[in-house]
Amino acid sequence: MTQRAIPEQALIVLLGIDGAGKSTAAKEVEKLLHGTPVLVLGNYSGRKTILALAQRFKVPLPVHVSDVLETAVRVFNVLLNHRRAARFGGVVIMDRHLYCQLALRKARGIRRSRALSTLLRLLPQAQAVVYFDITAEQAHERITLRGEDQENLGDLEKFRMGYAGLPWYPGFILLDAGTGIQSSAAQLKQVIASVTARAEALAPAATHGQ
Template sequence: MHNKFIVLEGLEGAGKTTAKDTIVKILHAHGVSDIVFTREPGGTPLAEELRTLIKQSANVDPPTDKAEVLMLYAARVQLVEKVIKPALDRGAWVLGDRHDLSSQAYQGGGRGIDPRLMASLRDSVLGSFRPDLTLYLDILPQQGLERVGLRGELDRIEQGSLAFFERTRARYLQLVAADNRIKTIDASQSVQQVSESIKTILNEWLSKQDNII
């Protein structure tokens, strides 16, 4: 089986951390042991600095919407070129906590930046580079925010309004419907049910990869 780039997506509180653990167990069961983990924004020294600016600068000099999206893409291209592509080139699998779909949904939907500009920026920066599989954990914003509230202090993005997250989810759903490389999982279910859904989808997808010559 050729190595792949798999990404987890979803709103705050969707349960990406638990889903990641499930995915790792499934990959191990399929004989995949060399896995590189990434998160966005972040994953390189430069990208981590940008992550801090994006998420923690609310009381200092909060970025404008367009400055925010440009910082996200600067962090993303640094991660792709310095970590993700080299890992794939040497044969490792990559499991990402967020990738470009997040920007298309959060900035293109939540912030209301023109989707055509978002698509153009993606194509200019990333070219044809895309994840092989994206698992989108779908949850109603209210439920997700309630979960996040139990974790303690919120960062600048998590402090967004309910309307912001509703717009973000609506854009997620539009993008998911248009791309068969993205699989949706109902994240409002119990942890066990979500894990079972992931197992079903991922095992089926991996079985198909086994048959590709």
């Protein structure tokens, strides 16, 4: 008897500046993928928490020190979440990844870490790396409206350029994130459908004769 493959097995990574709508779109797409097991994992750096603690205790936080702390938190979360992903049999959506820290480093004028780049190559590769493309102005407007964060418009633009300057950027799938969360979620669903369709097409060769 031929064993049916699970075409929905996939690893999708979401990237983009703050305010691009990555986290919200990831939650929305869960509702759109009816009957498909989905696991959303956040590879956060703890940047906001680190900054808040530094301000609370009035501790100066040089940019290089901040980067070291954020990188440690990000790497821990990425490794932990890849371990979780390996045990899951459906669509894994990773909100942020090591690319984000590398883009932040470019934005801050810090030399790219060879260790991070090497780790990125060694980790399981995503079937799709999706970049939520949005202008710094649109992202800043969204951040201002939700009233939870304080992001500088200039820093958002530098972060955006940091992503564009990554060597992996040409291979990213660009998603138009400026047209609203529902549109972003619908576009993300299409990306996932394309990935799972490719997996399904390859399944007969892998399961033939079983």
